[in-house]
Amino acid sequence: MSLPAFSEDAGPASAPVPKPAEVLPMPRRPGRFATRSLALLRGVAGQVLPPVVTLAVILLLWQGLSGDAAGGLPAPATIWLESRELIVDPFFDRGGVDKGLFWHALTSLQRVAVGFSLSAIVGVALGVLVGSSRLAHRSLDPIFQVLRTVPPLAWLPISLAALHEANPSALFVIFITAIWPIVINTAVGVRNIPQDYVNVGRVLRLSPPEYFLTILLPAATPYIFTGLRIGVGMSWLAIVASEMLLGGVGVGFFIWDQYNASRISDIVVALVWLGLVGFGLDRLVALAGRIVSRGASAS
């Protein structure tokens, strides 16, 4: 009994001749550049389209709902008609406070830059102190917890009384508003330094300055930047409020001035500027944080 497949009399002639494989042409693929730019386009569209559509819907609703009664909230179309110059040319300067919104925003930003830098320096220093010393924490933390709930504007009369001048008072209000989240987050960051890193410092017998620079500061950096990000947002809130009371150039005063002149559409334009600049500030600090703490995420 022999199975046919293994039968010996089947000579080589009967072995199946392998047929050459048929070459199938691959379907043409779009070029690498085309695929990539298509994917990029799709990504951008996915990011940009939803907010743009939402914005359009909001504007349409707004246009439909506002009846254009005099003195009421103007419709988008009315705003465009009334405040066209303000929208299209942010850079005009006719002297005094009659300037484009760019100049108002720039003045406000300069104040924020000074006040916020001060609060960043003092805030991080205080935060490190509160975070690393139990005594400092016990004595200062309760005071901070109370002070941080004081609304920014409540500080204004006091700072005016103490400093007598408008500009330093505005700076002080920014400073005192932005400093609390910075202090508190820095302190949390310092207290949360993993015990292992502390032990490394102890085994190496790092001196306090060495410990501060090589371990404490890098370990607390992500927390510090969380505080700075909240702080910069709050300082932007504070600048507008304090400028409303103080006068002069600045977005806050511009809004107050236009309100007194009943130019509501100009105020709406200023609000858009406020929002965009505040958003930019937030992103700027977030970006700085990412660059500084690159790779510092514990793993």
Add this chain to the structure above:
Amino acid sequence: MSSRAYLSIENVGVTFNAGERETEVLKGVDLAVDQGEFISIIGHSGCGKSTLLNVVAGLLPVTRGAVILDKQAVDGPGPDRAVVFQNHSLLPWLTVYENVRLAVDKVFRGKRTRAERHDLTLHNLALVQMIHAKDKKPHEISGGMKQRVGLARALAMEPKVLLLDEPFGALDALTRANLQDSVMEIHAKLGNTVLMITHDVDEAVLLSDRIVMMTNGPSAEIGEIAQVGLSRPRRRIEVDTSPAYIAARHAVIEFLYARHASLRAAA
């Protein structure tokens, strides 16, 4: 006229105070370690073996007794008792090179030139075979590699005693075996005095000259010390059937699982 051992742990007791409750973790621990000896400390979780290591490291103060290293009492941490921590604890914002260099700079600044310190850093990275990753950040390398770098950092301090706190506990079996071989090689080459915490019986037998077995806490003490009668160099594949290996392994297992089983069984 008492001749003391190189590292002498003398009647060490540690008691923690949490509010009004006192917990005695270690009680009357006595251990004499010779220079160049490799000692493992083994015991169930919570037996205070890590506490003992931290006491020798100086990270924890003793309540009673003393630790004397090379005729000097330990009072605080220092680079002469370098620690390899359980979870590597490399600083994530520094590269592999910088992590080791930090230790080299701290210990040898003023004693060696910059170029010498650079060479020393590379030399220690070479010892653990990590030169290739010297410019990587810790999060870019594997767990086993991180432990290698942690070992290099500790070796770079040229310590009198090398303290290993369950250094391979978090690694998979193959990586662990690799690292154990590296540690044996380095120990053979440099002759370090080593104190290692472990809960792995085979690891203890393979690496150590003596195995210190701790009783269960609270109030843990040294229950027994097993001598591992294996000559060096040891090769994993040869020793594991030798009578000395089996005897030592059996002694430890018998201690851990028969006489001092688990906390619950002892209570």
